[in-house]
C-alpha cells in the first residue's frame with residue numbers, strides 16, 4: 188500500500204500546560220490534523236507528563252480532533268483501558284515496555300482504538316515480524332524518547348525507508364509516523380524517506396505563528 192494522505196500531528200508536549208485546552212484548540216485551528224499526546228512515566232523515560240485525566244479534560248473542553256497517544260510507560264497494559272475511556276483515538280506503545288506485544292496490540296484494539304508500535308533509534312525493526320499486519324501505524328522515533336526540543340537523528344531516515352518498503356509489501360493501509368526533531372526545514376527529506384504522519388512539537392509551539400509553520404510544512408510535503 189502506498190503512502191497515506193499526509194497528517195501533521197502537533198505534539199502538545201511543547202504547548203502551554205497552564206492553558207492546555209486553549210493552546211490545543213489554537214494549534215488545531217492553525218491547521219494541525221491530530222493532537223499528539225506524549226505520556227511519560229519517569230520510569231520507562233526520565234520525565235513525567237500527562238495521564239488519562241488530562242486527556243478527558245481536553246475532550247470535555249471540546250477537542251474533537253483525533254488524539255494520538257504516545258505511551259512512554261512501563262508496564263503498558265494496565266493503563267490502556269483508561270486512555271481508551273478518556274477518548275484516545277490511537278494508542279502507540281514501545282515493544283520493550285510490554286511483556287507481551289501481541290497481547291497489548293489486542294488490548295488496544297479491543298478497547299476500540301487504533302494501535303501503533305514505536306521504535307526508538309536503537310530498537311531493531313524485527314519487532315515488526317509477526318505483528319505488522321495487526322498494526323494501524325508504525326512510529327519511528329528520530330530522537331531518544333523523554334523530551335521535546337531535541338535534534339533529529341539522521342539515521343532515522345534509513346529506518347523510515349526500510350519500514351516504508353515493508354508496509355508497501357504488506358499491501359495494508361498502515362501509517363508511517365515520525366516523531367522527534369521534525370521541523371519545516373527537514374520535513375521534506377523525512378517525507379521523501381517514506382513518512383506520511385509527522386509529529387512536531389517545539390518547531391510549532393516555539394514559533395510565534397503556528398499557522399505559518401504548519402502551512403510551510405504542508406507545502407513542503409505536498
Ligand SMILES: O=C(CO)[C@H](O)[C@H](O)COP(=O)(O)O
Pocket residue numbers: 198200201223225257330331332333334335336337366367368369386387388389390
Ligand atoms: O515523543 C516525544 C519525545 O519523547 C515527542 O513527541 C517529540 O519529541 C516531539 O517534540 P519535538 O518535535 O520538539 O522533538
Ligand SMILES: [Fe+2]
Pocket residue numbers: 198223224225257366386
Ligand atoms: Fe511523541
